[in-house]
Amino acid sequence: MKLHDREPPRVTLANQPTRGHWMRTAPSGVRIWLKRDDHTGSELMGNKVRKLEYLMAEAQAAQATHVITCGGEQSNHARATAFAAVQLGMQPHLVLRCDDPASPPAATGNILLDQLVGATITWITRPAWKQRNALMAAEADKLRALGHRPYIVPEGGSNALGSWGYIRAMRELADDLADIASPAHPVTVVYACGSGGTGAGLVMGAKLFGLAARGIRVAGVNVCDDRRYFVDGIMAICADAEARWQLGANVGEDDIDIVDGHVGLGYARSRPEELATIGEVCRTDGIVFDPVYTGKAFHGVVTELARDPRRFGAAVAFVHTGGMFGLFA
Ligand SMILES: Cc1ncc(COP(=O)(O)O)c(C=O)c1O
Numbered sequence: 239m240k241l242h243d244r245e246p247p248r249v250t251l252a253n254q255p256t257r258g259h260w261m262r263t264a265p266s267g268v269r270i271w272l273k274r275d276d277h278t279g280s281e282l283m284g285n286k287v288r289k290l291e292y293l294m295a296e297a298q299a300a301q302a303t304h305v306i307t308c309g310g311e312q313s314n315h316a317r318a319t320a321f322a323a324v325q326l327g328m329q330p331h332l333v334l335r336c337d338d339p340a341s342p343p344a345a346t347g348n349i350l351l352d353q354l355v356g357a358t359i360t361w362i363t364r365p366a367w368k369q370r371n372a373l374m375a376a377e378a379d380k381l382r383a384l385g386h387r388p389y390i391v392p393e394g395g396s397n398a399l400g401s402w403g404y405i406r407a408m409r410e411l412a413d414d415l416a417d418i419a420s421p422a423h424p425v426t427v428v429y430a431c432g433s434g435g436t437g438a439g440l441v442m443g444a445k446l447f448g449l450a451a452r453g454i455r456v457a458g459v460n461v462c463d464d465r466r467y468f469v470d471g472i473m474a475i476c477a478d479a480e481a482r483w484q485l486g487a488n489v490g491e492d493d494i495d496i497v498d499g500h501v502g503l504g505y506a507r508s509r510p511e512e513l514a515t516i517g518e519v520c521r522t523d524g525i526v527f528d529p530v531y532t533g534k535a536f537h538g539v540v541t542e543l544a545r546d547p548r549r550f551g552a553a554v555a556f557v558h559t560g561g562m563f564g565l566f567a
Pocket residue numbers: 284285314315394396430431432433434435436437528531532559560561562
């Protein structure tokens with residue numbers, strides 16, 4: 239299915255459309271419909287795969303031999319990019335952040351998978367993370383000097399091109415929610431926000447397909463940084479997309495709902511109450527959320543609903559963006 243006249247080329251990597259269903263868990267009596275984007279694949283599970291369909295198509299068009307990306311030590315994005323690269327015949331190189339590059343973390347969770355798939359890894363310190371784009375460019379220069387053709391995927395796959403993955407997902411959600419949402423029964427699509435690409439795609443999709451008029455809203459629970467950081471980040475991705483494809487989505491700050499206040503101890507650090515929510519959902523629904531993204535964001539939803547059961551309208555459509563391998567770290 240062609241999504242839009244200006245949709246860029248994509249390769250098929252994800253199992254989609256993903257299915258959805260009502261959860262048994264209904265915090266403060268509010269029903270939650272779950273979009274199973276954790277089922278986009280196995281090695282390639284989660285939200286990153288949708289973005290990679292467009293990014294990898296560009297890498298292929300550039301006849302790339304190597305794909306470089308970056309992330310935290312347990313980055314789901316880095317692991318998914320490494321697998322996508324190998325599946326498409328390219329060699330992955332990852333720039334990963336850790337406490338001490340002289341003594342890199344043990345091969346658990348995503349790192350084990352990165353190693354299994356043959357990704358080469360450059361470990362960098364947390365302070366060096368600020369220079370991640372320059373460090374990736376330096377790795378690309380080294381590869382070019384050896385006669386290779388590297389392609390760089392930005393942090394989280396979160397740029398204008400990657401955001402098409404969630405414009406497409408929003409099209410699916412519009413169909414998913416056709417019999418659920420209406421102006422009299424508004425539903426909010428809630429997602430975990432980590433670098434803004436998923437949010438940018440969902441917000442642009444909602445605008446392009448006129449979903450507000452059908453009672454469908456979008457809100458992100460940030461798992462790091464703060465509201466201002468993500469409003470600016472999402473606005474920047476949407477502006478880039480406009481400059482590149484003239485979509486006419488006209489995203490303004492008022493379209494971006496970031497539900498701040500649930501970062502807790504910080505990125506990838508869990509509070510006991512967040513872990514308790516993950517355990518409770520697993521026992522009630524048989525569904526596993528990860529501690530870094532989906533579990534933290536879902537705990538944010540539970541907390542918001544306890545304060546105001548109408549915060550998200552009549553029901554929530556929570557996007558399960560994957561991340562399960564992080565649980566094994
Ligand atoms: C499982 C999971 N959920 C959500 C996110 C956040 O998505 P985004 O980076 O597009 O904000 C990520 C990655 O950052 C992730 O790995």
